[in-house]
Amino acid sequence: MTAQASSLLAGRRRPVALALFLLVQMFAAVFFVGDAIADVLEGDVGPHLYFEMLVALALALGVGLGALALRQTLEEMKAQDVALASARGALGDVIAAQFTAWGLTPAERDVAFLALKGLDVAEIAELRGRAAGTVRAQLARIYAKAGVSGRAQFAAWFVEDLLGEGLETEPQHG
Amino acid sequence: MTESGSGLSAGLSPKGQATATLPRWDPLLRLTHWGVAGVVLGNYALTKEGSSVHIALGWIGLGLLALRLIWGFVGPAEARFASFSPNPMAALRHLASLARGQAPHYPSHNPAGAMMAYALWACLAVLTVTGILMTGASPMKQAELEAAVAAGDWSAVVEEGGDGEENESPGGEALEEVHEVAANLILLLALLHVAGVAVESRVMRRNLVAPMLVPRRRRR
Structure with a gap:
């Protein structure tokens, strides 16, 4: 497979491309089967017919295998979606539980979520209709309750869990 | 019934929210659906009966039908026959609950839609088989005949025993009759199908057309 073809078949458009390919293959299979039957009915039996039957068989097999491949691709994509959704949900649950454990107020929770999503002070202030100074003070309280030095450490608090034992194993391999 | 019962819970997201309740039709299913719709409408409204284009569309x-039927065995859950087995009683119950405005969600076809799908496939099978029996198993015969006539070679027509209606066998007439009845029936069913989709979409405030048009990812 060439690089262009593989990039065309990559990602979310792959099932559509596979389905179109299957469709074309199916039309060809139906054509050859019909033509072979017509030849048999007309008593036109010979090498030509045997070759046509071979082509029809190959196309039919191609359709069957292609259909199985398409189903597999669709199932893999569905599994990825489910895994992504549950990972998202799980991370959200972990964050919410930790906010509760730190004793954040509802307003602080909102600000903390927005900060984790990467919004800066000005953006959070605009979104919540508060003064930038208010948001800065809320962030300071959040960091104090979480016991972190600032935004980077605050975000790292949650990412650290996802990274697992990365820090300890790295030097041994390196 | 257990089929639809377990299917219903499968349609719920892990947190129990009713988010994934509309079916996710895969691309092959969507392609065959709109392909068949195009073929039926095209052969009804655009092509001349018995012409090579009419035959080619057939x-x-x-x-399309063969591919969809294969897909009914090997496709993903919502495309497989096992998830929407024909059940006339369940179809009536679905229509009754729809009339009450309480039609439940189904991960695949609803029972009434399933009956419609099987009826449309049966009609399509009858249409194509009678069409092929009338025109011969070779898909290219009529096209070759027309090409020969267009080139001024009328001998092909004579060889085939004439293209006219005068020397048609009684069996041929019966086939034509069945072909026509099936064609009218499939149009009627298609209208009913569209009406059913429109009514359920409106009454239950769920857009049943969108899942058949675009993948869910882009609708979100």
């Missing part, structure tokens, strides 16, 4: 329809 063969394409047969290919």
